[in-house]
Each structure stands twice: as C-alpha cells, then as structure tokens.
Amino acid sequence: MDWQQYIHSDPKILLGKPTVKGTRLSVEFLLGLFSAGWTQQQVLESYPTLTSEALRAVFVFAFTAE
Numbered sequence: 001m002d003w004q005q006y007i008h009s010d011p012k013i014l015l016g017k018p019t020v021k022g023t024r025l026s027v028e029f030l031l032g033l034f035s036a037g038w039t040q041q042q043v044l045e046s047y048p049t050l051t052s053e054a055l056r057a058v059f060v061f062a063f064t065a066e
Helices: 027-035 040-046 051-064
Strands: none
Touching: 027 040, 027 051, 040 051
C-alpha cells in the first residue's frame, strides 16, 4: 500500500504532524485511539470522513516511519 496517497504533512496543519489527507486527524491521535482500546469500527463511526483504507495507511506509515 502506498501510504502517501492518504498521509501527508503540512506545516499549516497541526504544526506539520503527519495527518490523514483532508482531515485534521493526526497519525499520532489515531494510533492513540487504538492503543486506548478503540476498534476500527468505533473509529470509523466516530470519524465518518475516514475510510478503512486511510486507517490501513496510518498503520503502514507508522510501521515504515523511522
């Protein structure tokens, strides 16, 4: 999966933290939800602008980030 289709950094959005394109949801925030026990279904229901592909990209990004 090419995470760059879904994740980007813009210095004007959340001080340049990696976010899901088209949202102000950072990778860090979303991973925090999962670490707090949220399920994919809960995240998608709470943030309807997200897609399952975008969430997959969050994990790919986190796994490949150095």
